[in-house]
Amino acid sequence: MAFEGLAQRLQGTLQKITGKGKISEADVKEMMREVRFALIEADVNLKVVKTFVKTVSERAIGQDVMKSLTPGQQVVKIVKDELTNLMGGEQNPIQFSRKSPTVIMMVGLQGAGKTTSSGKLATVLRKRHNKNPLLVAADVYRPAAIQQLETLGKQLTVPVFSLGTDISPVEIVRQALEKAEKEHHDVVLIDTAGRLHIDEVLMQELKDIRELATPEEVFLVVDAMTGQDAVNVAQNFDDAVGITGVILTKLDGDTRGGAALSIRTVTEKPIKFVGMGEKMDALEPFHPERMASRILGMGDVMSLIEKAQSNVDEDKAKELEQKFRTQSFTLDDFLDQLQQVKKMGPLDELLKMMPGANKIKGLENAKVDEGQMGRVEAVIYSMTKAERNTPEIINAGRRKRIAKGSGTSIQEVNRLLKQFEDMKKMVKQMSGMQQKGKKKMKMP
Numbered sequence: 381m382a383f384e385g386l387a388q389r390l391q392g393t394l395q396k397i398t399g400k401g402k403i404s405e406a407d408v409k410e411m412m413r414e415v416r417f418a419l420i421e422a423d424v425n426l427k428v429v430k431t432f433v434k435t436v437s438e439r440a441i442g443q444d445v446m447k448s449l450t451p452g453q454q455v456v457k458i459v460k461d462e463l464t465n466l467m468g469g470e471q472n473p474i475q476f477s478r479k480s481p482t483v484i485m486m487v488g489l490q491g492a493g494k495t496t497s498s499g500k501l502a503t504v505l506r507k508r509h510n511k512n513p514l515l516v517a518a519d520v521y522r523p524a525a526i527q528q529l530e531t532l533g534k535q536l537t538v539p540v541f542s543l544g545t546d547i548s549p550v551e552i553v554r555q556a557l558e559k560a561e562k563e564h565h566d567v568v569l570i571d572t573a574g575r576l577h578i579d580e581v582l583m584q585e586l587k588d589i590r591e592l593a594t595p596e597e598v599f600l601v602v603d604a605m606t607g608q609d610a611v612n613v614a615q616n617f618d619d620a621v622g623i624t625g626v627i628l629t630k631l632d633g634d635t636r637g638g639a640a641l642s643i644r645t646v647t648e649k650p651i652k653f654v655g656m657g658e659k660m661d662a663l664e665p666f667h668p669e670r671m672a673s674r675i676l677g678m679g680d681v682m683s684l685i686e687k688a689q690s691n692v693d694e695d696k697a698k699e700l701e702q703k704f705r706t707q708s709f710t711l712d713d714f715l716d717q718l719q720q721v722k723k724m725g726p727l728d729e730l731l732k733m734m735p736g737a738n739k740i741k742g743l744e745n746a747k748v749d750e751g752q753m754g755r756v757e758a759v760i761y762s763m764t765k766a767e768r769n770t771p772e773i774i775n776a777g778r779r780k781r782i783a784k785g786s787g788t789s790i791q792e793v794n795r796l797l798k799q800f801e802d803m804k805k806m807v808k809q810m811s812g813m814q815q816k817g818k819k820k821m822k823m824p
């Protein structure tokens with residue numbers, strides 16, 4: 381996971397101070413020395429580290445904290461506030477222009493994830509903002525890049541405008557804007573060319589496109605795994621072309637976090653989105669406060685709820701509740717549940733969003749066995765409809781057949797059936813309690 385090392389060190393350092401009834405200046409100094417090391421080790425820009433340490437120290441040694449009844453907790457809150465500030469404070473939404481279409485330019489070095497992010501952003505625009513985007517393939521140097529965008533467009537059913545590689549990018553953009561107006565696209569998303577290194581020609585081309593298209597947003601796409609290089613790239617692009625925001629990709633990898641924590645302060649441009657995977661739905665708005673919470677092990681309940689909301693089908697949830705009540709819950713429903721949870725993303729990532737999950741013994745570095753889930757699915761798939769509806773009919777012969785069909789063992793089939801039975805019993809008990817104690821107790 382991203383930020384793992386930093387999170388561990390900061391949490392360890394803060395834990396020492398949290399419960400303290402009294403804090404001296406020396407305590408704060410000692411803590412800040414460790415915080416400083418942790419940030420440097422996470423590849424955070426040195427200037428940023430210095431300013432951060434200074435600000436937190438000043439606030440922590442302030443009168444209010446020292447005199448407070450819970451100085452330790454106050455200090456932790458200050459660290460969280462300042463981490464949030466470091467990453468830009470508030471979440472920074474996409475700006476749409478008053479006149480249509482809104483033009484968004486995607487810029488960045490090759491391999492940063494520009495084309496992938498263009499596809500993802502088109503999805504966000506359509507799903508979350510109800511827009512009708514037009515993607516524009518303006519990378520005339522790499523035919524493969526145009527093809528890649530066209531494939532993404534087909535997959536997402538978002539139209540892609542391209543004119544091949546024999547025509548200047550500025551001309552492509554000019555014609556794309558005409559088309560957008562004619563066909564009522566309210567957002568034009570331009571995927572520009574990338575290079576392996578920053579060079580004059582590229583920058584001039586981007587400036588020319590910018591001049592013609594007057595974009596509302598110029599998003600720089602950078603790879604979080606490249607750490608301080610990403611920060612330098614951001615600075616260079618901003619100086620040469622001018623950017624309005626950053627999309628930080630590959631935050632699902634094990635980046636140390638330096639780019640995420642430095643870019644805002646160094647460039648004064650907000651991180652607007654983060655890439656959390658290769659799939660087209662893996663682009664999330666960047667929330668500095670939630671990220672700070674996650675780094676400090678305080679969980680990220682808001683993101684967890686949003687993930688559940690966007691992945692769980694409400695009607696299905698209601699139907700399921702009804703089934704629970706009437707105890708007509710079958711193995712098919714169980715399978716359905718399993719698949720809904722899986723859609724929310726890797727389970728160990730979800731676990732990390734739960735506050736305090738890192739403090740539960742054994743859960744700190746929990747790796748959820750997703751293979752096990754796959755085997756459970758296989759077992760259920762190998763059952764007949766009748767067996768899924770009435771597991772009681774699954775006798776020894778059937779168990780043998782199911783184990784063979786799913787490539788598992790009889791023990792695994794037994795285990796699943798037992799778990800399912802236990803769950804049913806528990807639901808029965810709970811609904812019994814609910815009936816009896818309707819006035820006395822409220823069930824969650």
Ligand code: GDP
Nearest residue numbers: 490491492493494495496629630655656657658
């Ligand atoms: P471009 O040259 O900047 O257009 O880069 P691409 O969009 O072709 O992406 C380069 C590689 O990075 C591809 O293999 C993408 O699947 C991958 N990639 C892009 N964004 C992410 C991300 O957020 N997470 C992960 N894990 N991979 C990503």
